[in-house]
Amino acid sequence: MSSKTLMYILKRILLAILTVWIVITVTFFVMRAVPGGPFLGEKAITQEAMDALEAKYGMDKPLIEQYTTYLTDIVTRLDFGPSLKNRGRDVSAIIFDGFKTSIPLGVSAAFLALVTGVVLGAVAALRRNKIIDKVIMVVTTAFVSMPSFIMGSLLLIVFTMTFPIFPANGTTTMGLVLPVITLALYPMAYITRLTRSSMLDVLGQDYIRTARAKGVAPGKIVFKHALKNSLIPVITYFGPMLAYIVTGSLVVEQIFAVPGIGRAFVSSITDRDYPMIMGTTIVLATLIVVMNLVSDILYKVVDPRINLE
Amino acid sequence: MKIKRMLALALALVMALAMAGCGNGDATDPTGAVAKNELAICLASEPDTLDPALNAALDGATMVIHLFSGLAKWDSDGKTVLPDLAEELPEGALNEDGTVTYTYTLKEGLLWSDGQPFTAGDIAFSWKRAAATETAADYGYMFEVVKGYPDDLAVEATDDRTLVVTLNNAVNYWNELLAFPTYMPVREDVVANEGWATDPSTYVCNGPYAITAWAHDSLITLTKNENYHDAASVTMPTIKCYLSDDDNNMLANFKNGDWQLIDNVPADEIPALKTSYPDEFQTIGQLGTYFICWNVNESVLPADSTLTGAEKAAAEAEIRQALALVLDRNYIVESLSQAGEIPASSFVGLGLTDFDGSQFYQNAGHSEEFDGYFDVNDVEGNFAKAVEILKKYYAFDEATQTFTGGPTFTYIYNTDSVHQAIAEYVQGAFQSVGVTIQLENQEWNTFLNTRNNGDFSVSRHGWVADYNDPITFLDMWVSNSGNNDAQLGKGAHKDLAVYSIDLTPYGYDVVVENGTWAETYDKTISVIKSCTDAETRYALMHYAEDLLMSTGCIAPIYYYTDLYMLNSSVNGFFVNPLGYKYFMYTTVE
DSSP states (O other), rough: OHHHHHHHHHHHHHHHHHHHHHHHHHHHHHHHSOOOTOOOOOOOOHHHHHHHHHHTTTTTOOOHHHHHHHHIIIIIIOOOOOSSSTTOOOOOHHHHHHHHHHHHHHHHHHHHHHHHHHHHHHHHTTTTTTTTHHHHHHHHHHHHHSSSHHHHHHHHIIIIISSSSSSSSSSSTTGHHHHHHHHHHHHHHHHHHHHHHHHHHHSSSSHHHHHHHHHHOHHHHHIIIIIIHHTTHHHHHHHHHHHHHTOOOOHHHHHHHHHHHHHHHHHHHHHTTHHHHHHHHHOOOOOOHHHHHHHHHHHHHHHHTOOOO | HHHHHHHHHHHHHHHHHHHEEEEEEOOTTTTTOTTTTEEEEEEESSSSSSOOTTTSSSSHHHHHHHHHHHHHHHEESSEEEEEEBBOOOOEEEEEEEEEEEEEEOOTOOOTTTOOOOOOOHHHHHHHHHHOGGGOTTGGGGGGGTTTTTSSOOEEEEEEEEEEEESSSSSTTTTTHHSSSGGOOOHHHHHHHHHTTTGGGOOOOOOEEEEEEEEEEETTEEEEOOTSSSGGGGOOOOEEEEEEEOHHHHHHHHHHTSSSSSSSOOOOOHHHHHHHTTTTEEEEEEEEEEEEEETTTTTTOOOTOOHHHHHHHHHHHHHHHHHHHHHHHHHIIIIIOOOSSSOOOSSSSTTOOOOOTSSBBGGSSSOOOSSSSOOOOOOOHHHHHHHHHHHHSSEEEEETEHHHHHHHHEEEEEEEOOOHHHHHHHHHHHHTTTTTTEEEEEEHHHHHHHHHHHHSSSSEEEEEESSOOOOOHHGGGGGGTTTTTTTTTTTTTOOOOOOOOEGGGGGGGEEEEEEEEEEIIIHHHHHHHHOOOOHHHHHHHHHHHHHHHHHHHOEEEEEEEEEEEOOOOTTSSOOOOOOOEEETTTOOOO
């Protein structure tokens, strides 16, 4: 790796830290500006109890002081603080528990999408305008345009109720099969279409024609020359997609009762669980920033002509 | 051919990846065969807390009563309260200063789930902790009947088996309080660890069950606690409490037999479920009322009205009462909410009993012909009455028989399909009497904030009692109550002196003519709270509800019901009047 590349990566890491800091700052002040609070409920607690709670969680101090304390805790101890909603639990423990399910689920779905997407896309490109290409295009168009709650509900009804092959709750291994498929369908369809168009583009290039003229075996042309170069758009898409899919899909988690991190994101906001909002936001922001960086570096691996400086 | 092989290979790879990637866990039998020594239920999503002092949720309460045992417990008929840790529930001894002292003797040989001996001191510690300001428990106020509340509670253990507690005055629902989750005991050394109630390894309890596994947001496993003093009567060895709040997912798990009880169903499935699962689909009363709440400080008069002071207040009360008559509650429960709710004509909900054991709501109002303050079944009569009243205040075109130029209000409700359907119905109904309603849908927490601050004209509201006593519906409307969303006795209404009370027929020398809300309503409530004669107390509570309803700020819609689905193979299940579900005495066929 050249020193220029190293410099580039270092620059990107610094930029990433800056981005995450901006996200922290904006989220911190915006969430506190939203009406409501963590200790509001259908039944109001007394003012004394409210004061005691605010003092306990340091919310009685000036906002700017709370902000600096929060930043210091994050930087020095990686401490996200206690959840205000799930009393007695730390935000980091809740996020960790969520990821125990979300990471296997998201990674499985992402790789399922990647493998099937690339294969189907390549097949469609190689059999352009043949019946198999048309079938793949129709099916992927349907999957791209179908929201996951419809697909999820459909799979739930068919495979847990009409034909009870899988359990309906995602607390067991078998219970995660349907959520994986639901999560994978959209990115799979998208990757198929990306691969197809990119592959068609590559197959028309001069170097492919040269390879053919040289008498290189068709299989080698496809795998060694065409496929690798058609993957650049897929890589661009795959990095952030993986981050999003791992940090959870609220809809899929709801439908299949999967104990992932996605629900924590949304419920933290409705509950005004401030430390939880911050924790989940920081984790998502970091993941996306890192994934983008990884995609950028992967470009160079796939296509050495790309200059990272 | 090659392509086919490639596809087959890819598919195999994909399946392998999907399987390999999904963490460890037990496979569930998808055929749904019910294991006889285990019950699978789903009440709600992850409980906010399972610390009995801090819990404020109904699903949490059900969990707590399976994990803890207090001085008293509900009987399996779901109606009476029996001694649990206490050998008996004695009558209190009246002291000279009007306070009442109870002395309880604990059963012998009581143990915590970790085998340590249980003492009366544990109870005294737990009660003081739950009531203390510092603990900031939502239900800390459940101890307000105890002398010295909140920070100097008059409860002490005179020895390991004797507990002495002094109440401010006689309270006829005291035994029910002893069975309430907030009154359940915890141990001092256990709760010193702040996270004790989130991890099975640190969770020490004394009830029928102990937590043996807790996969957060997923599953809590309760296993019979052999150290429980009445373990012999517990028939269900294991309860698996799945944590989910998705109605559709719950229903799928119920239908395929994986779960034997689900505590909610999708609203749009209710009519179909009633016919397809007549034995499994259950509804019970829930001690609660759904109502429309008016902000007393927002005028309901037309903009050009010149009324002021007492006349204005009287006119506004009359208009609000008239608008409540415009609504067809039977239509709302049958076509909109559809969960078997009961149309309401009073504020204090269904299931709260009166002095003589009858329903409090049936004795509300003063009509011989119907229950409550109006006849929910006389829709046309009510509408005609409303029109006659509103004609006095709103412009009415006799030729077209329509109201013209009525006021415009914003009706707020929190995001929910049933609340929205009711809001739209209210909008249409009020339009027919010339009142324009704009609907504003707010996210839950924002909604609570808006309503609590009184930044609204009219709002959807609901209230569910904590215990079977009408006072829980009535004391929320005193001037300084945090739940007084109608703003009675607050803001401009604070100085409005138009209310009168006369409590002499009840044996109290209290007569107020044209007093403020604080001088009348608050006074009545404080008299009720210190009243020791049960019959008089109930009569006074009817009196207070009359005063409340006279403001027109509360337009009752329906009495809440709790609906759930229970697999017909389960026997021995019951629900108490507060809606806690009991699974410990169940068996599965």
